[in-house]
Amino acid sequence: MADFSICTSRACKTETPGIVDKCPVCGSRVITSRRIRIMGWLSIACGLFLVVFMGYLTLAMHPTLANASLSVDGGRWNGTAEQGRMILNLFYTVIGFGVLATAAGVWQVVTGRRHLLIMIVTLLAAAAIILQTWQATDSLKKAEQAREQPRRIVQPPSMTPANLSAPAPDKPQ
Numbered sequence: 409m410a411d412f413s414i415c416t417s418r419a420c421k422t423e424t425p426g427i428v429d430k431c432p433v434c435g436s437r438v439i440t441s442r443r444i445r446i447m448g449w450l451s452i453a454c455g456l457f458l459v460v461f462m463g464y465l466t467l468a469m470h471p472t473l474a475n476a477s478l479s480v481d482g483g484r485w486n487g488t489a490e491q492g493r494m495i496l497n498l499f500y501t502v503i504g505f506g507v508l509a510t511a512a513g514v515w516q517v518v519t520g521r522r523h524l525l526i527m528i529v530t531l532l533a534a535a536a537i538i539l540q541t542w543q544a545t546d547s548l549k550k551a552e553q554a555r556e557q558p559r560r561i562v563q564p565p566s567m568t569p570a571n572l573s574a575p576a577p578d579k580p581q
C-alpha cells in the first residue's frame with residue numbers, strides 16, 4: 409500500500425502522496441497513512457480486549473445479577489433486580505463500545521484514513537458509558553446509605569410509657 413499524508417487542518421484536508429512533514433497547501437501538520445494504520449491496530453487490540461474481557465464477565469455474572477437476592481452458583485447479588493439490570497446494561501454498553509473500537513480500527517487499517525462518523529458514534533458510546541456508570545454508582549450509593557441509616561422502632565400508642573402509667577378507664581357495664 410502506498411503511503412500518503414493527510415493535512416490535519418479542518419479547512420484543508422489535502423491528501424499528498426508520500427510522506428511529507430507539512431501540508432504543501434496550508435503548511436499545517438499532517439498525519440501519515442502509516443500512523444493511522446498503527447493506531448488502527450491499537451484500536452483493534454483494545455476493542456477485542458474489551459469485547460472478550462467484558463463478555464466473559466457478563467457471562468460469568470449474568471445468572472447472579474439477573475436473579476436478585478437468590479444464591480446462584482455460590483454467589484449472591486444483594487442489590488435490587490433493577491440495579492442488577494443497570495449493571496448488566498453497563499456491561500452490554502462496554503461490549504458495544506469494544507465492537508465499535510474494533511470496527512473503527514479495521515476501517516483505519518484497511519483505508520489508512522479516519523472516518524468522522526465512526527469517531528462521532530464512538531464518542532457518543534463513550535458518553536453513554538459515562539452516563540450509565542454515573543447512574544449505576546448513584547443508585548448503589550443511595551441503596552448503601554439507606555441500609556446504613558438506623559431504623560426507628562415505632563411503638564404502638566398503647567405501649568408508650570405515658571399510657572402505661574395512667575390507670576385504665578372504667579368500662580361501662
